[in-house]
Amino acid sequence: MDLTIKNNEAKFLVRLADTSLILGQRLAEMCSNGPFLEEDIALSNISLDLFGRAEEMYKIICDIEGNNFTPDDLVFRRNEREYFNIKLVEQPNEDFAWVIVRQFLHDIYVQEVYTQLLNSENSEVVGLAQKVLKEVRYSYIHSKDWMERLGLGTEESNARVQSAVDHQLKYIEEIFAFDELDKTYLADSDQLRSVWENDVNATLAACNLERKEIMPLTMRDFRDGFHSEHIGHLLSIMQYLPRAYPDAKW
């Protein structure tokens, strides 16, 4: 089955859909592993929002591509190099601070992306963006709240959240290395960066966290299907069942 996405708009949208899906899978791994019951459920709820968002986006993509494949095909039958998520969201759940920092850095980014997509010429994308913005607003309140609690909590919690920040900021630079597709389908890609920078810098400062200088890294672009070492393990777990039993039905 050929799962190559050919249309330019679909190529742009699949980056968002994959980012949503992979983060959804990471948060689903937290189900039954949360720090306490209520937070466990909160993370699972956000995970479900992300899966729902990805599914709707894959449907739009499949429509554009003439429905030669389904959302399930895209999720369960593509390999690493055919996935186009930002590397940030595939980073593992090292500890609760990692989960929160990853979520926070992601939430600011997607909040601005979907705000800009309200201006899309594709009415289905606009409809989805309206729905997503409501979800993201809550997720953002939740992740920012925990940034404050951990950053301003104990010495231990501050150190853990700082180490998560130090690690995950490495995966930010590529997000803003926009290509022609990004510039075509985002209303204002420069603003995306400035909104993100302002919020992150203000929040880190308010939470007693440091934004350290990142050494220049050679990292190939997620837009070309490149990943960190973690994606393979994630996909092998997520795709195991349909790969092992291709005829299995829900």
Next chain:
Amino acid sequence: MESGDKVWEVFIQKKPGLAFKHVGSCHAYDKKMAIQNARDLYTRRGEGRALWVVPADAIVAVPLDDSEAFFDPGDDKVYRHATFYKTPDGVKYL
């Protein structure tokens, strides 16, 4: 959970104007966390549009041991019930 953890009772209002209904409880360290946890536990399926959380220890309850003294219905005192009284002729809509 460690110290600081408290139980909060959760109340949801289905529509504006209706009474808030008790739906359960949740754990949280402070007001802000309590309202977020209550939202995640109890309002994900359109259960309502407004939410209250109340620290469980702020609710005054009748001690279990005293319940007989508080709630004895006095079944032997038939005159406590409206049915004891005859309805006079001519009274409508009762």
